[in-house]
Amino acid sequence: MMVMANANAQAAKVRRMCNLYHVSSKQEIERHFRLIVAAGAALPEGTGVAVGPFGQGVMIRANAAGERQAVAGQWGMIAPHALQPRPASRAILTNNARIESVAERPTYRDAWALGRRCLIPAQSYQEPNWETGRNIWWQLRRADGAPWALAGIWSEWVNPNTGELLPNYSMLTMNCDGHPLLSRLHKPDPQLPADAQDKRSAIPIAAEHWDAWLRAPLTEAQALLRRPPADLFDPAVTQVTDELLARLRRDPGPTQGSLI
Template sequence: MCNLYHVSPKQEIERHFRLIVEPKLAWPEGPVGPFGQGLLIRTNAQGERQAVAGQWGMIAPHALQARPSSRGVLTNNARIESVAERPTYRAAWSAGRRCLIPAQSYQEPNWETGRNIWWQLRRADGAPWALAGIWSEWVNPLSGELVANYSMLTMNCDGHPLLSRLHKPDPRLPADAQDKRSAIQINAADWDCWLQGRRDEAMQLLRVAPAEMFDPSPAQQTDELLARLRGRDGPEQGLLI
């Protein structure tokens, strides 16, 4: 899963996604966290790509407020395996309200040293990520304000040579059954199909990005730290620092 990401600069999004960002659009400042103000790309009534500001965290139908009252309830990530059944997401998924989430980078935790090291995941080619999402619109019952909102789709990445290294492992589960989660990159050739295609066509596009698409710097830095720890403590001492 992902709980923090950075939106790419406006001009980069316009160039990469081939769209015009409206001048009045409120641009996200700094990193985007759960229920923060982010950016999504969807198609308008004319079938053109459109950048829209919205809340990163889906608002449940008939909700009385934009975010759940419990701090433990997060809706910024939606599992692709259950998106069609979960009450918060199923209407958007059924209606084909799919979007792209443009991200300069997104953050995930690595626990291989025994403590968390945040990896900033960027593309090796420097281009923005186009992450798969779903979107909806919610009307505030008190003010009448229309609030765009969206969730990032995730899928299992157990066995991935890079992404399986992320997130704290559950010691009760075997390595191949951790159900670690990954955001889903949509390739440029598939954007229109993802945004406007049939649901079965869109499902065929959902796959974990290959390891070579990622900037290797975070993994290399962690590998160097692990090598130093092994050299200092020896394998019998463990890697806790």
């Protein structure tokens, strides 16, 4: 039983997705996404502000008039009947939601069923690469320099003690096993075959589909959830890893520990 528990814990670590991204500035969000900013929304004025789980970030959703609107909120969904904005256990993260189970998980299912979909503007998002035997963080950016519009879902939670309304959101993820770039990310589980690792990927939405993602019926919106093509990513993201791998192939001796 203990062996099985350890294996499950390891698999959970492998499947854990993006836990840090850099939000675009207010000026970039307004210019690139052609939207309005919600009244009182404290969007970041600076460039590349880092957002971690349960930190303050930005989401773009459709307002009552169907317009794109930028709203500040917590990156990490809050369960509908929660008594506090984040789980008591640090091990529980709700900033990522798997598309395979988003319709069933209690934290996410209401938002999904109600069509509360959003775009998450990001200059880059961070993922680990373990191909050298040590972690190298990859900062995933677009090749064209534009901000990402990552697929997400959103909700609003009312603090039962203060009555404060807190918008919150999660980033959707999908399987990317076999993808020429994204399958290189995350620490592989040695107990699983190479074609069953369940590597995860954030899901960018193309500009021509932004409004459909925000407002279209569920079946139409689901069809927009696709693995991004490799050439969408800045090729420089692999440079450090590839250089180290080349050095290791030339000299696979005990110097590996000093490379990073």
